Amino acid sequence: MMMGPGYFGGFGMGGGSLMMLIIILAIGYLLYLAFNQNQNRGNSQTQPRQSGSNEALEVAKARLARGEITVEEFEQIKENLL
Helix, strand or coil, rough: CCCCCCCCHHCCCHHHHHHHHHHHHHHHHHHHHHHHHHHHHHHHHHHHHHHHHHHHHHHHHHHHHHHCHHHHHHHHHHHCCC
């Protein structure tokens, strides 16, 4: 009986199947991380943009109130932000 590297996949009894299962699980985990990261990026890009727009609009309102910009300039800023 030969018990060398060719015996049951080279890793002992059933070792080849176990190694293939580990590789499949690792690939699945990497795919999960990749898709999850893309979903998080989509959410994080939307949220700061809205709060940044609101903050910029408040600054524009304050500048209008102080007379630093005209109503036309304020309307243009508001259109660009929304």
